Amino acid sequence: MSETVLSPDIDLVEKERLTPLYHVVLLDDDEHTYDYVIEMLQKLFCCSLEQAYHHAVEVDTTGRTIVITCELPEAEFARDQIHGYGPDWRMPRSKGSMSAILEPAGHTADKR
Numbered sequence: 001m002s003e004t005v006l007s008p009d010i011d012l013v014e015k016e017r018l019t020p021l022y023h024v025v026l027l028d029d030d031e032h033t034y035d036y037v038i039e040m041l042q043k044l045f046c047c048s049l050e051q052a053y054h055h056a057v058e059v060d061t062t063g064r065t066i067v068i069t070c071e072l073p074e075a076e077f078a079r080d081q082i083h084g085y086g087p088d089w090r091m092p093r094s095k096g097s098m099s100a101i102l103e104p105a106g107h108t109a110d111k112r
Contacts, residue, residue: 022075
């Protein structure tokens, strides 16, 4: 009787295909400046100035922007980093960090 053995590479590809991904979605508010968003995204997610600016414009115009897509533990960590970043010192009315939520990315996740 012959036995089929899968190589570790095939198992890894299958695991990656089946592992659910999550979007970390930054939500807009009126208590943070573009400079804050750009600074935060550059520091927390190593975004380039151009990428961070794009996210700042998107969150301002649409109310949300997907800053990263990853597995759940990393997504929770990223969300918590956003929540812990603190207020925008440029705006006296800024009392705390921006908000972010997690959303399932589905099968056609856009990895950013």
